[in-house]
Amino acid sequence: MLIGVPKEIKTHEYRVGLTPESVRELVENGHQVLVQTNAGLEIGMFDDHYVAAGAEIAGSAEAVFARADMIVKVKEPQPVECAMLREDQILFTYLHLAPDPQQTHGLVESGCVAIAYETVTDDRGGLPLLAPMSEVAGRMSVQAGAHALEMEQGGRGMLLGGVPGVPAAKVVIIGGGVVGTNAARMAMGLEAQVAVLDRSARRLQELDFQFGSKLSTVFSTRESLERHVLDADLVIGAVLVPGAAAPKLVTRQMVAQMKRGSVLVDVAIDQGGCFETSKPTTHDAPTYVVDGTVHYCVANMPGAVARTSTQALNNVTLPFALALANKGWRQALADDRHLLAGLNVCRGKLTYRAVAEALGEPFVPAAEALSAA
Numbered sequence: 464m465l466i467g468v469p470k471e472i473k474t475h476e477y478r479v480g481l482t483p484e485s486v487r488e489l490v491e492n493g494h495q496v497l498v499q500t501n502a503g504l505e506i507g508m509f510d511d512h513y514v515a516a517g518a519e520i521a522g523s524a525e526a527v528f529a530r531a532d533m534i535v536k537v538k539e540p541q542p543v544e545c546a547m548l549r550e551d552q553i554l555f556t557y558l559h560l561a562p563d564p565q566q567t568h569g570l571v572e573s574g575c576v577a578i579a580y581e582t583v584t585d586d587r588g589g590l591p592l593l594a595p596m597s598e599v600a601g602r603m604s605v606q607a608g609a610h611a612l613e614m615e616q617g618g619r620g621m622l623l624g625g626v627p628g629v630p631a632a633k634v635v636i637i638g639g640g641v642v643g644t645n646a647a648r649m650a651m652g653l654e655a656q657v658a659v660l661d662r663s664a665r666r667l668q669e670l671d672f673q674f675g676s677k678l679s680t681v682f683s684t685r686e687s688l689e690r691h692v693l694d695a696d697l698v699i700g701a702v703l704v705p706g707a708a709a710p711k712l713v714t715r716q717m718v719a720q721m722k723r724g725s726v727l728v729d730v731a732i733d734q735g736g737c738f739e740t741s742k743p744t745t746h747d748a749p750t751y752v753v754d755g756t757v758h759y760c761v762a763n764m765p766g767a768v769a770r771t772s773t774q775a776l777n778n779v780t781l782p783f784a785l786a787l788a789n790k791g792w793r794q795a796l797a798d799d800r801h802l803l804a805g806l807n808v809c810r811g812k813l814t815y816r817a818v819a820e821a822l823g824e825p826f827v828p829a830a831e832a833l834s835a836a
């Protein structure tokens with residue numbers, strides 16, 4: 464199979480779909496890899512390294528999209544990329560379709576086979592291709608929040624951990640999954656006062672067992688959420704209903720009642736965000752202020768630490784990329800129900816229920832679309 468790796472084009476997105484190390488694995492398995500020139504330049508993955516691993520270098524994205532049987536990327540395709548996709552071409556990347564009707568229509572119209580990293584599952588009920596980026600974003604959310612709490616950024620002028628004789632900041636994390644757990648770990652490390660809210664009692668038990676008395680675990684209800692958010696200096700939004708648009712848990716009215724200079728970091732922004740006042744921002748201009756509360760809503764947070772993130776992402780995507788290349792998409796999807804869970808669009812059909820529901824579009828089960836293909 465010919466596998467294509469275009470350079471990412473989202474603002475300040477320096478990750479790359481395949482590392483030279485991954486390319487070598489694919490080439491050793493008998494495949495050809497076409498990498499757009501300078502795809503990994505900013506993170507020290509140079510064209511020379513790709514050539515040494517067995518790749519061919521293409522001069523443009525157009526050349527990669529025109530020739531490849533499978534495109535391996537990081538972020539969702541932008542409109543110019545959607546326009547280059549074609550029938551039967553495999554697209555393997557993050558998609559986040561629920562809040563994005565334009566991209567969804569572009570993928571459906573292209574006739575491509577789009578497999579979303581974020582909805583591939585595993586035997587333990589996890590999302591293994593989302594998890595490493597959630598680890599990164601969860602850890603970064605505390606750095607971003609700490610910075611936003613500084614006066615110059617419009618924050619309350621509070622140090623997360625306080626100092627002896629002065630109280631620490633109150634950090635409230637909504638959603639105790641991978642992002643939430645990593646955020647809690649970093650915030651506790653900086654000696655903030657940390658609470659995690661989740662509606663899964665089991666998740667709260669696991670967190671309590673893992674972190675003990677230093678972490679306050681709270682069952683999430685309207686009442687507990689409101690109480691904690693209004694008392695917080697920093698709130699981190701980290702909920703997920705897989706594939707679906709994020710629920711708006713913090714209302715505009717609650718934001719208006721928050722302490723002046725408090726900070727909201729909405730990590731769930733890639734699924735539309737869990738604060739009513741959230742709108743996606745970029746690394747160029749990551750924050751804005753609503754009613755005195757600083758909002759940080761960058762939809763590709765891991766892009767800022769692209770070296771760490773590219774390696775972490777490749778560690779988990781490579782086995783699936785190999786399966787798709789070795790078997791072709793029909794067989795690879797038929798053999799692995801966890802990979803099949805990643806199928807969001809298949810030759811003109813929308814095959815992920817939560818996406819179809821969020822967008823009010825017709826839904827065809829992935830298995831049905833596969834057997835018809």
Ligand SMILES: NC(=O)C1=CN([C@@H]2O[C@H](COP(=O)(O)OP(=O)(O)OC[C@H]3O[C@@H](n4cnc5c(N)ncnc54)[C@H](O)[C@@H]3O)[C@@H](O)[C@H]2O)C=CC1
Nearest residue numbers: 596597600638640641642661662663702703731762763764
């Ligand atoms: N902005 C960015 O750059 C990035 C964003 N993300 C996003 O972060 C979000 C969280 O991802 P993960 O932690 O991996 O998900 P996860 O599935 O590990 O955790 C989500 C948690 O939210 C909880 N939850 C769901 N609905 C809830 C509700 N109504 N109230 C309270 N808790 C609720 C679940 O019980 C679960 O524990 C996702 O939207 C993901 O796409 C992940 C990586 C990077």
Ligand SMILES: CC(=O)C(=O)O
Nearest residue numbers: 596733762763764765
């Ligand atoms: C998960 C995601 O949206 C990202 O890594 O950019």
Ligand SMILES: [Mg+2]
Nearest residue numbers: 675676678679
């Ligand atoms: Mg505890």
